Amino acid sequence: MEKIGYFINGEMRTSVTTEYYKLYDPSTGQVEAEAAKCTEQEVYRCIEAAAEQYQKWKKVPVMKRVQVLYRVKQLIDENIEELTLCVAKEHGKVWSEAKGDVLKAREGTELACSVNSLMMGEALMDTSSGYDTVLYREPVGVFGGICPMNFPAMIPFGWMAPVCIACGNSIILKVSSKTPRTAFAMAKLYRQAFYEMGYEYVPLNVITTSRKEAEILLTHPEVKGISFVGSTPVGLHVYGTAAAHGKRVQCLTQAKNHALVLNDAPVTRTAAGIINSAFGCAGERCMALPVVVAQERIADALVAKLTELAKELKVGPAYDKTSGLGPVVDSGHRKKIEAYIESGIKDGAKLILDGRNVTVPGYEEGFYLGPTIFDYVKPGMKIGEEEIFGPVLCIKRVKTFEEGLRIMNENPYANGSVIFTQNGYYAREFVNRTDGGMVGVNVGIPVPVGVFPFSGHKQSFFGDQHCLGKDGVRFYTESKTVTTRWFDEKEAENTVINSWDGTIDE
Secondary structure, X not given: OEEEOEEEXXXXXXXXXOOEXXXXXXXXXXXXXXXXXXXXXXXXXXXXXXXXXXXXXXXXXXXXXXXXXXXXXXXXXXXXXXXXXHHHHHHOOOHHHHHHHHHHHHXXXXXXXXXXXXXXXXXXXXXXXXXXXXXXXXEOOEEEEEOOOOOOXXXXXXXXHHHHHHOOOEEEEEOOOOOOHHHHHHHXXXXXXXXXXXXXXXXXXXXXXXXHHHHHHHXXXXXXXXXXXXXXXXXXXXXXXXXXXXXXXXXXXXXXOEEEEOOOOOHHHHHHHHHHHHHHHHHOOOOOOOEEEEEHHHHHHHHHHHHHHHHHOOEOOOOOOOOOEOOOOOHHHHHHHHHHHHHHHHHXXXXXXXXXXXXXXXXXXXXOOOOEXXXXXXXXXXXXXXXXXXXXXXXXXXXOHHHHHHHHHOOOEEOEEEEEOOOHHHHHHHHHHOOOOEEEEOOOOOOOOOOOOEOOEEOOEEEOOOEOHHHHHHHOEEEEEEEEEOOOHHHHOOOOOOOOOOOOOO
């Protein structure tokens, strides 16, 4: 059985720990490898290494830094099939979704390749008579990235590492102990890129450990910032603890995204978009669409079409390219989702399609759940208000646009929100009044491309700067302003200086 250690100073190291996490292939339910529960001392060692790496890397000109990221992007392209298989085997995403995970990592890397222009500062001559001011953007130092299990390529190596490193920082990635193998494969590509470009170090460290050891990243003075993706309760703790220790923090947390379907929406195309959004990645994504708020006149036809299309999804192993819905990540998560389904039945929602007890011939031990649909979900039902993170779709029925919008905005989370309609007036009203940070008009997964920020709101985000886009560059850099004044012969003899040193003209 392969035992995976941790990545530090450009190489894989064996951990001294005696505790390991079992790594499953969700499609078969079999243990494939084990990942180390790294010790506190090994976390400290990663921080020390990252601090040393930063001192070297920050001195490298930005044009040379982005050249390394260009090479990383090329290596992702050259290894895309192997990386896709790795994601599929460790997480359970079907092939197209696993490839999308890798492509989103590439997208973040492409953003990092443009950091040389995004880091450009500002300048103004004669801010006051004879005074000029320039603003520079500089790297910050060592960052910690705390990653979830659901996107093992995109989140650590699309949202975090590329822009962080391109801006001149170093990073320690605490990756999920359920899905770490893709991260270690990506780390090796970074090592190849850095070594090929003549660097004898890599400003990247990757580790698996428990929450207890990861807490060190939140309090250690050498770590200057934390990027976190995970649950809202943990995100609140991370934000509060790290901020209290003087760190910049961005926490991307839970969601319960809703779509409002108006009576004029085209039923077939709308249903197809919802099926993709609700059941893609087995619902294990914070931009999934687990709730549809449908106007009453369209609701029956919409539910019928959703049920028809959901039944057509082929449940199967992730690496079978004909599979339409793969397994969830592990048996514990499957039990949690099944408990939510039981809760929905108990609370009185109408179970239209039950995905429990699905079997896949030849893969009977896999962690499968079929698509599940509830209708007539009412306020107060857990299935309609809490994040399930699985292939469960809830239908809430409303009479009017205003009622639907109110129900959506009452939810404490606000990652994404969607409207399906052909009416421009209501679409515009929705865009202006929804609480969602990423809004879709007839787009079920309104995640913008990486040049824009991933901009969750309310209880879905804590911090000042989102990941990706210009926000991401601001998060991984700090501003420095320089004001200059050059003296002529007369000024050089001046002995009277006002309290603002001349920077205010009267």
